[in-house]
Amino acid sequence: MGIRPAFFVPRIKRVLLLAGFGLFCLLELSAQRRLSDSPLDTLGEDVSQADGLEILNTFRSLGIAGDYRLGFELRIMPRRGDTVEVPGVLIGTQTEYGPLTRIDIALKQSDVTDQGKLIPAEVKRLLLQNGIFANAVSSNSWDESAELPKPVAAESYFEGIAGSDFTIFDLLMPFSFWQDFEYEGRTTKRSRPTHVFTLLPPQEAEGIRAHISKVRIYLDEEFNALNRVEIYDAEGELSKTLSVVAFKIVDGQGVLSQVDVRNEQTRDKTRFRVTDPALGVEVPEWVFDMEGLTRNVYGTPLSRVQGKPAEEDE
Template identity: 60%
Template sequence: MGKRPAFFVSSFSRVLLVASVLGLGLATLEAQRRLGDSPLDTLGKKVSQAEGLEILNEFRRLGIAGEYRLGFNLEVRPRSGKSWRVPGVLIGTQSEYGPLSRVDIAVEPSDVTDKGELIPAKVKRLLLQNGLFANAVESDSWTEEGKEARLIEPEHYLDGVVGSDFSVFDLLMPFTFWQNSVYEGRTTRRGRPMHVFSLHPPKDSGKLVEQISKVRLFLDVEFKYIDRFEVFDAEETLVRAVWVDAFKLVDGQAVPSLVHVKNMVTKDKALLRIKDASIGIDAPDWVFEIGGMDRSVYGTQVAQLQKVETE
């Protein structure tokens, strides 16, 4: 299957430039971790910005091959109070402008009345288009008014999803395409060699520039995946950190299986735990269309799609 057409948000009436693909996959995970720093580390030294840009552009060209499905649990772990979790599903693909994903999160599970009547799950729906100009829309299944797709303005990207510290910003990762970048050099993190970048939001990103001064990105040198990113507020204070803690191999490709999010101010945490995954699915067209935002993926056969076997 070729690349999907990008969805269009009329209130974002602007031309999208052709964007590269966000690197989510890895070739393999068999490398051994090293202990201590490496003599190749250059963080804090003068480094080539041209080399850094080449590394960043190579990363942007990578991606999971084919359409894919990730079934997950979003676990909310506040510093004080009771932890809880909600299930969800992510369907991902590539559009002509960059990574495109549909995310459904079951705010409340389905139930049955005393009379045996089904009460549908309450589902938060997200449609996320990454690229040089990121777009995000949402809808809610539980009210007629909420079923209509609504644009999420960039200043709300950091708002918690379904009451958690996990946000649209963490799922969309628009910073991977921000053009104002600084290569800081190479370092060693958890025994792995990492390229470190500082990425700054574009001036035309609305009030987002009042919330974020930069995102610090750690890319694994060998496997070209995001190991960690850190968000700094307008005063350049670290306010949130997101890191990948584990991977699983699916059809020869590696996808994150455990992602941590930590609010560095409140110390609250959220975990995105992948339960099952399938690469090489064939999702219906409506899944990636604005017109499909009045329908849920969660709780349907689409949420269980498996790899399409070819002869």
């Protein structure tokens, strides 16, 4: 899959409520949880697909306004074996094509030799353009022989990052914009009204269809925010679950602070936890350019831009 011009268009700023690669939601904290199933629930009934399309299009149109930066860590928690923590930084914005995200993941921290010589961190750099024409570009800080960052083939979206079950596919979430879907109806999940959709990969996306048969998503009705994703393998078996667990208050807005990724076959888990969020930051243009992938964001002053402190977890 070639890289489309979305990586080169000027950035635009809009007032949006769902951000980046689909994981970051802004929520009003005054919402009241329902204590039981609602008589309005329609899951399993013959529901209007036109209504479903309207709900889905609203979800696709939302996102965080302006540029934002999220320091994070991947906490890799295998069912058997030691827990490993891998830090990183995510910087996001919006384009006319959809959310655009730069991510640096420090696979190996910097160190100093016995002689006092600095050993630079080994950083995996990603540039993810979501939308109808979803693309991913990657480069590695330790690969000095590479002249330019390279597009990531769709079949490589499913390789675990840093030995975890967290993948480019999970970060990019291209299924948010897949056109072939079924609206399954409304249900009550975790005491909240929730819309359920099944989305199918495009016929031409052979690299994805070799791994994925369908993705089921759960959208909070009140906020149109994603709260659960179920990924089914090529044989139709549930292979992975992504669950939105918590969010923090930053500058009066709720920003997701934890997503758990669970491998349903091995029971291994990876936790994506935001450690240092900042909204409305100033980001140089090169951060969102392909050529900018030859430079680290992680470990630079840009990765430590200060924003409003998180006030509490929800």
